Amino acid sequence: MARVRLNWQIKTLLPVALVLVNGLLLFALITLTLQDPARNQVLAVGFAGAIVVCAVLFMVLAVVIHRPMVELQEKIARVQKGDLFVNVSFADRNDEIGDLGSHFNDMVQQLRESREEIERLHRTQVSRAEHLATLGEMAAGLAHEIRNPLAGIAGVMEIVGRDLPSNSPAKEVLGEVRHEVMHINKIVSELLEIARPKPPVFRQADIVSVAEHATLFARDQASARRVRLEVLPGDPVPQLEFDSGQIHQVLLNLLLNAVQACDAGGSVQVEFASDEHYVITMVTDTGKGIPPDVLPNIFRPFFTTKGNGTGLGLSLARRIVEEHGGWLQATSELGRGTQFRLALPKVREEG
Ligand SMILES: Nc1ncnc2c1ncn2[C@@H]1O[C@H](COP(=O)(O)OP(=O)(O)O)[C@@H](O)[C@H]1O
Ligand SMILES: [Mg+2]
Missing domain, CATH: 1.10.287 (Helix Hairpins)
Known part of the structure; x- marks a missing residue:
């Protein structure tokens, strides 16, 4: 009616x-x-x-x-x-209509201030993004330039080392130099990957097989440290579309971090779960854990607590997972262990 x-x-x-x-x-x-x-x-x-x-x-x-x-x-x-530059003229009237008018004027003013704030934030973000993009380009260029002479140095080391008599003390020094050169090469390669990311190539794949494959790669380090490494069979998870090469790299990174956090006798487990939107892979270790004040930093580029770390593994991992439309999070308890949760969307949003 x-x-x-x-x-x-x-x-x-x-x-x-x-x-x-x-x-x-x-x-x-x-x-x-x-x-x-x-x-x-x-x-x-x-x-x-x-x-x-x-x-x-x-x-x-x-x-x-x-x-x-x-x-x-x-x-x-x-x-x-x-x-948002409007005002009603009856706001100074001394009655309810006047109150209505002055409330309206206040509201419009607040809206105007919020909009100006948003515009200001947007401008600073855009200029920050431009700044970062330039820095990224520079880093990529630099990394590229460093890699070639580095390969040259490694080659010369090899030749010099071969020519030295086997009992020469210089041989040991040379070994150390080679080790350092390889470390720089690792940093530079990872930096290049961060600065010039390759877009993921999406294909139907099985996350469990990819995780099992990654554990094979981490097994050597795990047994050297006497850390148990296992993939737990759980409920079946659906096939997903993802770049199996990139996710393999992410999981290997998480597994190596987990193994490196454990002392002898520790264990690292990989499990799977799924909710309405995501299939979640959990990498849980019984290692030393991460202090709460350190936890917010671990995804930052170059953040490392290891003498020989690059600090680029997790920042690269998170970027890859986010490019897949997923997320990567960590929870940790100091002295008890850490869990990383890697979520990939069940349905990929075309973008
Ligand atoms: N499973 C883990 N247990 C404890 N600390 C961890 C774990 N994973 C990562 N971290 C911390 O996060 C830091 C950054 O990790 P990452 O980005 O992979 O760099 P890197 O392994 O080269 O140090 C590590 O140096 C370590 O302090
Ligand atoms: Mg790492």
Whole structure:
């Protein structure tokens, strides 16, 4: 049923008119009973008076209520179109309509300030992003330039080492230099991967097989440290679309970190779970854990607590997972162990 819409004019005038008519009827009743010959004139004057009162009331209401309402509607329409430099003129009136007006003006001002704040943040973010992009390009160029001479140095080391007599003390030094060169090469290669990321190539694949394959690669380090490494069979998880090479790299990174965090006798487990949107791979270790004040830093590039670490593994891992539309998070308890959760979306959003 359509609701009847009564204008405010009718709503306000109706009771006034009813009271007036009521008064007139009463008046007519009295004059009728009095049988006064002049009663028609009195009645006519009464009616005319009532009409004038109604008209005056109507005009007063129009000025007092209707005008501000029309103005407010116009201003709201302008705000809707995005103009936040509007003000209503009746805000300084000393009544409820004035309160309404000043609240409206305050609200528009707040909206305007919020919008300016958002625009300012957006500008700083864009300039930061540009800055980072330039830095990334520079880093990539630098990494590329360093890699070639590095390969040259490694080659020369090899040749020099071969020519040295086997009992020469220089051989040991040379071995150390080679080790350092390989470390620089690792940093530079990972940096290059971060600065010039390859977009993932999505294919249907089985996350469990990829994880099992990654544990094979980590097994050597695990057994050298006498750490148990196992993939737990769980409920079957669905096939997903992901870049198996990249996710393999991420899982291997997580597994090696986990193994490196454990002392002899520790264990690293890989498990799978799924919720409505994601398939989650969990890598849990019984290692030394991460202090709460360190935890927020571990995904930052170059953050490492290891003497021979590059600090690039986790930042690269997180970037890869986020490019897949997933997420990578860590929880840890100092002295008890750490869990990394890697989530990949069940349905890939085309982007
Ligand atoms: N499973 C883990 N247990 C404890 N600490 C960890 C674990 N994984 C990562 N970390 C911490 O995060 C840091 C950064 O890791 P990563 O980015 O892989 O760099 P790297 O392994 O070269 O140090 C590590 O140096 C370590 O302090
Ligand atoms: Mg690492």
